[in-house]
Amino acid sequence: MEKLHPEEYCNRCKNNMTLALSKKSSPILAIVIPVYNEEKVLDQLIFKLLPVFCDLILKQKILENSFILFVDDGSQDNTWSIIKNLCEQKNYFKAIKLSRNYGHQQALLSGLLAAKENADCVISMDADLQDDVELLRKFIDGYIEGYEVIYAIRKERNIDTFFKRQSASFFYYFMQKMAVKIKKNHADYRLASKKVLDYLSEFNEVNIFLRGIFPMIGFSSTEIFYNRQKRAAGKTKYPLMKMLSFALDGITSFSNTPLRFIAIFGFLIFMLSLLFSGYVFIEKFILHSVVRGWSSLVLSIYMLSGIQLLSLGIIGEYIGKIYSETKRRPRFIIEEKLM
Known part of the structure; x- marks a missing residue:
């Protein structure tokens, strides 16, 4: 034993x-x-x-x-x-x-x-x-x-x-x-x-x-x-x-990661916009050479508009969920x- x-x-x-x-x-x-x-x-x-x-x-x-x-x-x-x-x-x-x-x-x-x-x-x-x-x-x-x-x-x-x-x-x-x-x-x-x-x-x-x-x-x-x-x-x-x-x-x-992603992405776009603003300022007031053309302008508008609509859609989905929850309707009958 x-x-x-x-x-x-x-x-x-x-x-x-x-x-x-x-x-x-x-x-x-x-x-x-x-x-x-x-x-x-x-x-x-x-x-x-x-x-x-x-x-x-x-x-x-x-x-x-x-x-x-x-x-x-x-x-x-x-x-x-x-x-x-x-x-x-x-x-x-x-x-x-x-x-x-x-x-x-x-x-x-x-x-x-x-x-x-x-x-x-x-x-x-x-x-x-x-x-x-x-x-x-x-x-x-x-x-x-x-x-x-x-x-x-x-x-x-x-x-x-x-x-x-x-x-x-x-x-x-x-x-x-x-x-x-x-x-x-x-x-x-x-x-x-x-x-x-x-x-x-x-x-x-x-x-x-x-x-x-x-x-x-x-x-x-x-x-x-x-x-x-x-x-x-x-x-x-x-x-x-x-x-x-x-x-x-x-x-x-x-x-809530998608919402956090929107916030981070929005911050990055804001930073890129500041850099681009600096570039435009240098081109206009220091180098005195303004680049003419509408392609870059139109593309940037389309891109930012698409991002904004996507972001609004994601936010809207969450708002819709909140709306459904606050009504407190029966989940089934x-x-x-x-x-």
């Missing part, structure tokens, strides 16, 4: 006690799935998700009163009818219907806030089956080990088009430079504990960007990696313009609940 110094023995016992205390028992799990016009993929989703969900219950990894919560973000097809039918058949299906299309982030937020009232931890995922449902097992194992937030990270982006790969790479690089802390190649496939979601509910901003908020909240976290699949059916809900709008929301919601 290994002989230990008393102090070393006490330290080892203390570490073992800390590890035992940090571990958690089998939780009540809620899976939140925002949907918008997903009638073509819902049957496939249930076919793949349900066996994993039921297996976790059978193996007592999660409790029997765990549930799957759909959030219908104002779908125009038969999505809500399909969900209502599921809720009538099985009691572990729950649903929320929003009064109109509020957007993915608001729909997801409404589901997270509703689910946390009856769950110990919540996993959010998309309905298009791009997220690997088998990852649910690793999420639960990580939660039981004591992690409060678990991020699912894409290993690679081989299934994306060249444009989407390059734009995504630039997005994460730009966000990093703008001092926005987000997980690279992480969408919204994550587990969050009730404790974390309780703090999330205190974030009352209208312009919500969940990928930036969760790292800001903190608590113990880890990452698991997976290969994302192609969309099983239907069309993507994030075309180019929505992607650009989403990126802009992320930047303006978490960083729930039309119907099947809980």
Whole structure:
């Protein structure tokens, strides 16, 4: 038998006690799935998700009163009818219907806030089956080990088009430079504990960007990696313009670096203007040789006008955010609940 110094023995016992205390028992799990016009993929989703969900219950990894919560973000097809039918058949299906299309982030937020009232931890995922449902097992194992937030990270982006790969790479690089802390190649496939979601509910901003908020909240976290699949059916809900709008929301919601950049750039232009003024003064009053021509004048006017308009646009974006926040309108309205 290994002989230990008393102090070393006490330290080892203390570490073992800390590890035992940090571990958690089998939780009540809620899976939140925002949907918008997903009638073509819902049957496939249930076919793949349900066996994993039921297996976790059978193996007592999660409790029997765990549930799957759909959030219908104002779908125009038969999505809500399909969900209502599921809720009538099985009691572990729950649903929320929003009064109109509020957007993915608001729909997801409404589901997270509703689910946390009856769950110990919540996993959010998309309905298009791009997220690997088998990852649910690793999420639960990580939660039981004591992690409060678990991020699912894409290993690679081989299934994306060249444009989407390059734009995504630039997005994460730009966000990093703008001092926005987000997980690279992480969408919204994550587990969050009730404790974390309780703090999330205190974030009352209208312009919500969940990928930036969760790292800001903190608590113990880890990452698991997976290969994302192609969309099983239907069309993507994030075309180019929505992607650009989403990126802009992320930047303006978490960083004032663009405003600081405008201030620095304006100062540099001012300094260059002073130097140019000195040059003009020397040319006119000392060398007595005034350079005639309008090209340089017109080009400088165009350049400065473009910079001014761009700067006003960035400032206007921030003012628009402030305007939205000060109105304090509801972030979403729930039309119907099947809980």
